[in-house]
């Protein structure tokens with residue numbers, strides 16, 4: 517099942533990519549001697565590369581010489597907020613913008629996200645439903661950005677996690693949560709996000725504050741499922757997660773305080789984890805934003821338990837997926853937040869091949885779009901990145917990605933395949 521609504525996508529390029537090493541994320545191997553033929557934005561065929569620069573003669577497609585680069589599928593970031601406003605002066609400026617300002621700010625972030633190799637995102641709480649306009653604008657080719665799957669506003673109890681911003685909708689009681697789900701779906705939501713516990717950025721709560729009742733979670737999850745939408749939950753403590761998993765929750769965000777027991781339940785139920793490890797190891801970034809001390813302390817203080825939770829999830833065989841939470845394009849310890857997150861996922865226990873899969877094919881499967889993206893295969897969108905080193909050896913290779921293609925159209929090329937464009 518593909519989640520939510522199907523947005524048409526106008527970016528449809530043609531090309532034949534040659535002189536490359538194809539990164540097969542499904543098998544975890546690099547394949548040499550192949551060329552990728554792209555027509556109407558889709559990978560039409562993967563064919564032997566005969567080494568000529570003339571194309572394969574019959575195709576008539578423009579040939580891009582990739583200079584021996586590793587070509588991998590575009591990344592998929594499952595925890596994105598283009599309109600994220602954390603406490604502090606930078607967040608306050610965003611909070612003071614009108615809807616037009618927010619939309620433009622988000623469009624800029626979307627373009628930069630795409631240029632950093634992220635060709636699909638899952639948005640999990642955006643302000644003012646501007647995400648739906650942005651999805652439409654990107655799909656129509658008016659602005660550049662990744663393909664968007666979005667939850668619209670996140671559903672939260674009165675005073676709950678994130679309640680003070682326009683990217684949440686307050687609900688209380690089962691009926692209001694059902695209404696909240698329907699309200700987001702009416703607006704165009706592809707999935708539903710619920711806040712079932714406290715978190716790092718809420719002043720009046722702790723990470724372990726449970727916030728939704730069983731009835732509220734049951735109403736949200738059953739209503740969403742009845743309408744064909746998956747549900748993900750911002751969640752810290754194990755007890756409330758166990759309850760939500762029992763009710764059919766599809767995905768856990770953060771999972772700061774998991775236990776081995778709840779991890780086993782998640783694995784059995786097929787509930788994925790988007791660990792967002794970066795949010796408890798972001799001191800320099802928080803300083804840059806002027807985030808207050810109480811939040812910094814809570815964030816960094818949760819770090820050790822967060823990693824222990826992540827390791828338990830890996831041990832239990834939970835499906836883990838890439839999600840940065842922080843703006844995916846933001847310069848972060850010498851790279852982007854998404855690449856830094858992949859490095860953390862790798863450093864704390866996931867092998868390099870599974871790490872790359874957690875940022876490509878595994879999210880595509882969760883979204884139900886793995887017949888369209890997530891790996892390089894015939895019939896899938898030509899959403900590709902290129903880099904000089906092998907990302908199956910280390911995710912740090914992604915620090916040097918220098919080429920991004922979306923739907924067969926080159927959207928970034930630092931001089932690899934075509935003379936001189938782009939930037940970041």
Ligand SMILES: [Zn+2]
Pocket residue numbers: 595597640841
């Ligand atoms: Zn978040």
